[in-house]
Structures are given as structure tokens and as C-alpha cells.
Amino acid sequence: MKTVNEKLEQWAVKKIETEFPDDVCLLLDHKTLRLDKDRDSGKVGLESYVPHTTRANGLARTFIIDGIGYDLFPQTWERLEKMADVDHYNLTCLDDAVVVWARSEADRQRFESLQAKLRANLKNPALMAERAHKWVNTAAELFADMLFDERARIVRQNAGYICDILAVAIAYTNGTFFHHGQTGQLEELRKMSAVPHDFIDVYEQIVFENDLEAQKKLCRRLLCVVKDHLKSLTSGGQSHKRDVAELASWYHELSYTWRRISHFCEIGDAATAYLWGCMLQEELGFILVVRWP
DSSP states (O other), rough: OOOOOHHHHHHHHHHHHHHOOEEEEEEOOOOOOHHHHTTTTOOOEEEEEEESSGGGGGGGGEEETEEEEEEEEEEEEEEEEEEHOOOOTTTTHHHEEEEESSHHHHHHHHHHHHHHHHHHHOOOOOHHHHHHHHHHHHHHHHHHHHHTOOOOHHHHHHHHHHHHHHHHHHHHHTTOOOTTTTTTHHHHHHHHHHHOTTTTHHHHHHHHHOHHHHHHHHHHHHHHHHHHHHHHHHHHTOOOOHHHHHHHHHHHHHHHHHHHHHHHHHOHHHHHHHHHHHHHHHHHIIIIIOOOO
């Protein structure tokens, strides 16, 4: 006897071939986002399709059978290409997908080439570190949003997203991603070889923390842990040629800023001295970290 999922696949293929033969490129299936109890039972089908024309929007469906929700939704080539470039959250929708039906062999090969590109990119440490930095920046923006918010629902929501996004960044530095999305992240992190010492512990503390201000502080700590982790990866293997003349030229250019700061300190204009000091600090950070590490 056929399972519900097998019947649905048969229905979807027939629907495409009879009503959308020139409008759909691929019908895809993937199981990694299903619950463990549903993954091999044949009860749940998380299927998507790649449209060729806008008419394919008529194929999209959401429905419930025996209390279980089903979704047949479009995945554009553009979205899949972003996944191949490790520039999208749901990499599993490309890497773990299986082609159920293809309009042509060319469509199938195009999809498989994107899978191959993603797998190659996962093995590129420099690219993965760059992508990890992007997620850290996103987490920092979420942290900034939650910092002055007193609404529990917003603080807790952003705290959860920060845990998730920073976990993705850590996975990227290990050349992988979470094939099951948000499910079982801590277990997967424990299997990875390069995870910051405090990361899992702080992640768990954030989940169980009831006090909003304490949760905010923990999120800041988690951000710092990941930033330090990325900094150690990007600076550890680099070799820099130090040029004393370059440092001298930089001082020549900024020497008047030192004079400004000294002057405003002498006349007691603390606010102006402070602002010029901030500008000088930024320049010092650039020369010492980027050009003179």
C-alpha cells in the first residue's frame, strides 16, 4: 500500500504533466526538516518546485491530511543560486533535496550543478568565514534592536534568533550547516571540531534565562565569543610585511590631530577633545589591525 507521501508525489507529478508541463522545471523533495517520527513514516511531504513561468504559481498548495500540514511551494532558480553561494539561510533546501520530476535533463543538470557548487563552497574556509561574518553582523543588528526594548516577546524572540544565527556562523567556520534547521543545533555543535569554549554553555543559558536584562547580557557575551572566534580564524594564518615607512607616513598625516587633541585638553574643551579622540581611535584601529597587525 502506498504511503500518503507517495500518493501526494504521484498526484503532484500528474498535476504538473497535465496542467503545467511547460511551467515547471523541477519537482523536489527533502526530508531533513521533518520530525524524526515523520521522517520515515511517509506521512509528511515537504515538497517544492522550481517554476519556469509565473503560471506555475497556480500549482502552490497548502492543506491538511489527518491533522498533518502539507506544503507545496515554489523555489526560484535565483533563490537556489543564493543557496549555492552560501548566501541564504535554508541551505538544506538545495543540498538535501532530491529531484522527483524534471522537465528536461538540462533542468536536472542545472540543479545538480548548484548542489555541487554549494558543496565546493562549504570546503572554502575563506568564503565560509566571510559568510559567517555576515551572520554575525545580522546578529549584532538584532542585539541592537533588543537592547532598549522592554517587551518580553521582542527580547526573547531576538535572543532566540541571535542564538540561531550565531550557531549558523559557527557551523560555517566548520565547513558545514544545520541540515535540520533549528532542530538539534546543540547536539550538532557538540560534534563539530572548532566551537568556541563558552558558546554552547552561553547558548543554553540564554534559552533558560527568565530575566530580560540578564538575557540581553548573555546575548552580548555570545556575540563577543563568536567575534573573538572569527578574529582568531582570520588572523591566525596570515603573514604581513611591516613597513616602517608606511607607519611614519600615517603619523605625518594624522599628526595635526594629535595637536588638536592636545590643544583642546589645554583649554578645557573636553567635548571637542573627546570627539577628535574618537576619530583618532578609529584611525589607530585601522592602522594597527588592518595595515599593521
